[in-house]
Amino acid sequence: MSALLTLEGLGKDWFGVPAVEGLTLSIAPGEVLGLIGENGAGKSTLMNMIGGVVPPTRGRMLWEGQPYAPASAADATAEGVAFIHQELNLFGNLSIAENILIDGFPRRMGLIDRRAMARATEALMARLDLDLSPDRPVGTLVAGEKQLVEIAKALHRRARLIIFDEPTTSLTTREIERLFSLIDRLRAEGTAMIYISHILGDVVRVADRVAVLRDGSLVGEGPVDDFPVPRMIHSMIGRELADVFPPRRIAPPDAPPVLEVEGLSAPGVIEDVSLTVREGEVVGLFGLMGAGRSELARILFGLDPAERGRVRLGGQALHGGPRERIAAGMGFVTENRREEGLMMDASVRDNLALAALGQFAAGPLGLVDREKVGAAAQAMQQDLRIKAADLARQPVRSLSGGNQQKVVLGKWLLSRPHLLILDEPTRGVDVGARAEIYAIVNRLAEEGCGVLMISSELDELKGMCDRIAVMRGGEITGERSRAGGYRDADLVALAFGEQAAA
Amino acid sequence: MTWMTPLDFAVRYTAVLILALIVVIFGIVAPAFLAPGSLMSTLKAASFIGIAAVGMVFVLLTAGIDLSVGSAMYLAPVIAGIAMQRLGIDVAPALLLCLLVGAAIGLVNAILIVRLRIVPFIATLAMLFLVRGLGIWSTGSRQIDFPASMRAFGQSALFGIPMPVIAFAIVAAAAHIVLAHTAFGRHIYAFGNDAEAARKAGLPVRRMQAAVYVICSTCAALAGFVLISQIGRIDAGFGEGREFDVITAAVLGGASLFGGIGSAVSAVLGAVTVQAVKAGLVYAGVNLYLQPIVQGAIIFLAVFLDGLRAIRMEKQARRSIRPLA
Numbered sequence: 001m002s003a004l005l006t007l008e009g010l011g012k013d014w015f016g017v018p019a020v021e022g023l024t025l026s027i028a029p030g031e032v033l034g035l036i037g038e039n040g041a042g043k044s045t046l047m048n049m050i051g052g053v054v055p056p057t058r059g060r061m062l063w064e065g066q067p068y069a070p071a072s073a074a075d076a077t078a079e080g081v082a083f084i085h086q087e088l089n090l091f092g093n094l095s096i097a098e099n100i101l102i103d104g105f106p107r108r109m110g111l112i113d114r115r116a117m118a119r120a121t122e123a124l125m126a127r128l129d130l131d132l133s134p135d136r137p138v139g140t141l142v143a144g145e146k147q148l149v150e151i152a153k154a155l156h157r158r159a160r161l162i163i164f165d166e167p168t169t170s171l172t173t174r175e176i177e178r179l180f181s182l183i184d185r186l187r188a189e190g191t192a193m194i195y196i197s198h199i200l201g202d203v204v205r206v207a208d209r210v211a212v213l214r215d216g217s218l219v220g221e222g223p224v225d226d227f228p229v230p231r232m233i234h235s236m237i238g239r240e241l242a243d244v245f246p247p248r249r250i251a252p253p254d255a256p257p258v259l260e261v262e263g264l265s266a267p268g269v270i271e272d273v274s275l276t277v278r279e280g281e282v283v284g285l286f287g288l289m290g291a292g293r294s295e296l297a298r299i300l301f302g303l304d305p306a307e308r309g310r311v312r313l314g315g316q317a318l319h320g321g322p323r324e325r326i327a328a329g330m331g332f333v334t335e336n337r338r339e340e341g342l343m344m345d346a347s348v349r350d351n352l353a354l355a356a357l358g359q360f361a362a363g364p365l366g367l368v369d370r371e372k373v374g375a376a377a378q379a380m381q382q383d384l385r386i387k388a389a390d391l392a393r394q395p396v397r398s399l400s401g402g403n404q405q406k407v408v409l410g411k412w413l414l415s416r417p418h419l420l421i422l423d424e425p426t427r428g429v430d431v432g433a434r435a436e437i438y439a440i441v442n443r444l445a446e447e448g449c450g451v452l453m454i455s456s457e458l459d460e461l462k463g464m465c466d467r468i469a470v471m472r473g474g475e476i477t478g479e480r481s482r483a484g485g486y487r488d489a490d491l492v493a494l495a496f497g498e499q500a501a502a
Numbered sequence: 503m504t505w506m507t508p509l510d511f512a513v514r515y516t517a518v519l520i521l522a523l524i525v526v527i528f529g530i531v532a533p534a535f536l537a538p539g540s541l542m543s544t545l546k547a548a549s550f551i552g553i554a555a556v557g558m559v560f561v562l563l564t565a566g567i568d569l570s571v572g573s574a575m576y577l578a579p580v581i582a583g584i585a586m587q588r589l590g591i592d593v594a595p596a597l598l599l600c601l602l603v604g605a606a607i608g609l610v611n612a613i614l615i616v617r618l619r620i621v622p623f624i625a626t627l628a629m630l631f632l633v634r635g636l637g638i639w640s641t642g643s644r645q646i647d648f649p650a651s652m653r654a655f656g657q658s659a660l661f662g663i664p665m666p667v668i669a670f671a672i673v674a675a676a677a678h679i680v681l682a683h684t685a686f687g688r689h690i691y692a693f694g695n696d697a698e699a700a701r702k703a704g705l706p707v708r709r710m711q712a713a714v715y716v717i718c719s720t721c722a723a724l725a726g727f728v729l730i731s732q733i734g735r736i737d738a739g740f741g742e743g744r745e746f747d748v749i750t751a752a753v754l755g756g757a758s759l760f761g762g763i764g765s766a767v768s769a770v771l772g773a774v775t776v777q778a779v780k781a782g783l784v785y786a787g788v789n790l791y792l793q794p795i796v797q798g799a800i801i802f803l804a805v806f807l808d809g810l811r812a813i814r815m816e817k818q819a820r821r822s823i824r825p826l827a
Contacts, residue, residue: 074704089699091692093762098688102703111683 002065004029004192005050005161009059012045019045020216023059029160030190032183034207034224036200038236038402038430042216043196047163051083052076082154084164088146092139097121099138100153124152128182144175151182162186163194168202169427172288180206198430199457200229212236233431245463246435248442250482251281258419258450261300264309269295270474273309277419277450282441284465285454287495292474293454294335297421300452301325301332314418326355331412333405335423335454341408344397348388349377351396351407356415380410384440402433409440420444423454438464462486470494516807517756517771524775528782535785542664544781545774549670550729551744552773555751556677557721559769560714562752563681563694565761566622570611572744573633574719575726578603579736580637582727583646593655597727604723607633608716616712630745638738645737648730656731666728670770673721678766690714694761722748746801751776754804760812776800 003026010023020042027033037043048054050061052070061068063079070076090099097117098105106116121134130148132141138149147167154162164183168176183193183206195206203210203224210227212220212235220227220235227235259277264270270292277283285293298304300311302321311318313328322332334340342351353360353373360376362369377391384406388394396407405425412420422441426434441464445451455461461468469479470491478494480486529536554571561568582600585591591599607629614625658665681687689710693700701707730736755772757764779800783793 073702077704089696089702091695091699091762093691093695094688098692102688102692103705105685105688107685111679112685112688114683 003027003062004064005068006062006065007059008062010046010049010056010061011058012042012049012054013057014045018057018216020049020056023218025211025218025221027161027192027194029192030187031209032187032193032195032207034203034210035194035196035213036198036203036210036232036236037213038432041213041236041430043213045216046213047083047165047194047196050076050161050163051081077157080158080160082157082159082162084147084150084154084162084167088150090138090146090149093137095135095137096125096132096141096149096152097134099149100124100156102153120156121152124155127155128152129178142175143170144172144178147171147175147179148182159191161192161194163196165196166198166428167195168197168199172290176202198428200232203232204229236431245460246439246442248282248445251278251445251466253278255279255281258314259300259452260310260312260315262310262312264296264299264306264311266295266299266304266306268474269304270299270306273471273474273476275452275469275476277452279418279448279450280445281467282445282451282453282465284461284468285452285471286456286458286461286468286491287471288456291471291495293471294423295474296471297332297334297423297452297454300421301330326415329416329418331355331415331417331420333408333412333420333422333425335427337404337408342396342404345395347390347392348381348386348394348396348399348407349374349391352377352380352391352410352414355411359414376414380414384410384413385436386410400430400433402429402437405429405433405437406440409437413440413444417449419450419452421452421454424456425453426455426457426460458488458491472496516811517754517768517775520754520803521771521775521778524778524782528778528786532782532785532787535782540781540785542667544777545670546664546666547781548773548777549666550725551747551751551776552670552769553673553725553728554722554744554748555755555769555773556673556766557718558748558752559677559757559764559766560681560690561622561718562749562757562759563690563761563764564711564714565694565697565759566615566711566714567626567749567759568611568715568718568722569623569626569745570607570629570633571718571722571748572741573630573637574604574607574722574741575729575744576736576738576741577607577633577637578723579726579730579740580641580646583648583730583736584640586649586652587646593651593731596652597724600723600727601720604720605716606719607723608719609712611715611719612712615715616708634742641738643738645735647735650734652731653734656728656734666732669724669728673724674766674770677769681766686710686713691762694763747776750801750804753808754800758808758811759805760808763811772804 006026007023010020011018012020023046035043045054049056052073052075055069055071068079070079091102094102097120100121101117106113106120108116118134125132125134128148128151130145130152132145138146141149151162167179171179183195186193195203197203204227207224210220210222210224210232211218212232214236255278257276257278259275261273261275264273273296275283285296287293295304299306302318302325313325313330316328318325318328338344343354353376357368360368360373362372374392380386381388381391386399386406387403388399396404399407409425425441426437429437441451441453453461453464465482467479467481468486468491470477472495480491525536534540554575558568558571578600581603582596585599586596611626611629614620614629615622656665660668681690689700689705692703692705693707693710697707726741730740751772752764752769753759753772754775755764755768755770757768757772779796780793783796
């Protein structure tokens with residue numbers, strides 16, 4: 001089989017420092033290449049070279065044997081390269097059809113030919129089993145549908161190489177299955193694909209071949225069957241991860257409760273939720289997307305109102321918004337760290353100090369003592385091993401995903417919470433940093449903090465939690481404890497409801 | 503339309519609902535308000551702000567703003583008037599000259615914003631003073647009297663429909679076709695929704711952004727010409743503060759200050775609503791000095807509704823991320 005895209009000794013330097021080095025790799029039509037590597041391994045740089053965003057410093061690329069040197073993203077698109085990014089590039093105020101045909105509307109007498117547009121779109125949507133009106137505004141679609149629109153766009157441009165970058169993070173289980181079967185069909189039709197993900201199980205499911213990047217170099221490559229998940233992890237981090245989930249002293253079952261939730265309801269969101277988190281306990285919250293887990297977290301943190309029920313922290317009834325709840329000892333690591341958890345353009349130090357700023361106020365005017373903040377930030381950096389060169393100047397935006405998440409955690413650690421709510425704390429975080437985050441959570445628990453951990457990854461919850469509560473449709477459908485043993489089928493059945501299990 | 507709840511519907515059609523409410527209220531308080539003659543005169547009075555508001559919608563759709571429209575509607579007719587006086591040109595070439603001056607003002611705005619990357623608010627604020635200053639300097643702040651042919655044009659009518667209303671209808675219809683049925687128009691919406699994504703999609707972003715300012719100033723120039731042709735004279739204060747009327751009309755009609763939302767219909771609805779309130783207050787015999795207060799309330803209402811709409815859309819976006827099974 002002749003290759004569609006070939007990379008020969010490809011390299012890219014940033015300010016004289018190589019980000020990608022001596023990369024030789026090829027991908028054939030109808031082949032799915034799983035590309036894995038920790039954050040900062042050079043995946044983005046490689047993709048930017050293929051996508052025409054940055055030119056390589058060394059080496060060359062070949063497209064069907066011909067030299068390929070895209071000068072812009074448009075060049076790459078014209079050649080047949082399409083990207084399906086984590087953040088989709090769609091216009092919510094335009095219709096599905098308009099989004100697909102945005103750079104080439106069919107025209108009649110200078111005006112857009114709406115009928116031709118609908119015809120073209122309907123054919124594409126039928127291929128993707130997307131049963132929606134082409135006139136529907138994209139802003140009203142759910143995440144999985146939006147992604148299909150993005151794929152339809154790629155198909156419309158007759159893309160021959162589609163690059164998926166963490167495509168499943170915001171999809172429901174059902175939508176993920178639909179995406180995978182679509183990838184299978186595209187493969188059968190001869191489309192080449194590169195699939196980038198931190199979710200290694202997904203890579204095993206869709207990829208034919210696996211390529212592993214570490215520190216800018218290709219450190220492993222071969223058929224997916226030769227790359228079971230442990231070998232993938234080993235190649236990515238260059239060392240055995242002794243145990244991703246470090247052991248932890250189990251919280252005594254008679255420890256005093258930190259968080260007590262009784263009959264909490266908010267119409268249309270959650271219904272009659274009761275839950276307890278004890279001192280030193282890690283309680284997991286499992287469920288499908290839209291089961292109401294994040295919504296429950298927002299209500300507990302005072303961001304959204306509840307209509308009925310009680311929430312107590314350390315025996316005290318909670319009222320008011322986040323400000324009062326932080327004062328009472330609550331912390332909340334949101335699932336959306338870029339938009340809600342961090343000030344992306346502010347320094348690492350300022351981000352760390354934010355939730356505990358009151359501690360650093362000094363003097364009669366209550367001015368913030370910068371030196372104290374600096375010292376605390378430095379201590380936190382060492383403690384959590386945050387990789388940042390200059391705490392006071394470096395914006396959080398410039399850190400890798402894992403280090404950003406450590407900054408969010410550090411921010412809450414400084415305020416010494418009694419209860420920490422974590423919403424998808426390892427999403428978009430590489431394996432190495434993941435293990436570090438787990439260790440931080442364990443340490444917190446050992447110090448007596450109660451942790452409520454929301455995650456869509458069952459393995460993560462099973463590895464971390466003393467108890468797991470499962471939500472579905474805004475209700476808690478069951479709770480299992482580590483002592484009683486976790487069974488995947490049992491937990492998944494609770495998340496799907498009995499019908500799906502039967 | 504299964505995806506639209508009654509509340510979404512209300513948010514979407516607020517402008518129509520408000521106009522209907524106003525017409526009903528004033529119709530009950532002062533039935534004379536609903537007489538065909540007074541409705542037509544309301545429409546005629548609305549066309550001045552309305553024509554400029556149509557242009558403003560283009561700018562608002564890109565999440566920009568143009569504060570120089572009040573000055574553009576002064577300077578452009580002034581230049582046309584001077585040409586009519588000194589060169590003795592007729593109404594038609596004078597109108598063309600007026601539009602060209604408007605386009606030139608818009609081009610300067612475009613250069614400041616697109617080429618020099620000055621924030622639209624600041625660039626057009628500077629132009630507000632600069633353009634008016636040019637007009638006052640060239641006239642010595644004296645008023646300019648137009649030849650009789652100008653008023654004859656302004657007072658003319660076709661099939662009983664006054665000229666300003668016809669001009670308004672033509673501009674609004676043209677804008678609707680451009681915005682809803684051309685690639686250029688749809689690209690404006692795309693850009694207003696997500697400028698970065700529009701750039702990534704390879705759309706002609708700079709050309710498009712420049713064009714909306716030219717369109718906006720040209721519309722303002724036309725609006726000025728249409729009103730002046732009815733009066734036959736222009737003085738140094740003409741158009742002052744009108745930028746706020748124009749923006750209010752566009753936003754009240756449903757265009758968003760945040761970009762990406764609005765249409766030619768917004769400009770029409772908004773301008774008619776503002777004028778209907780003004781006329782209604784007169785018919786209802788409300789104290790003249792209360793009217794600025796009412797106007798303030800309208801601006802507040804317009805911006806408040808825009809804010810509500812933005813919040814609503816944010817909620818919609820959130821809802822679409824997590825479908826509640």
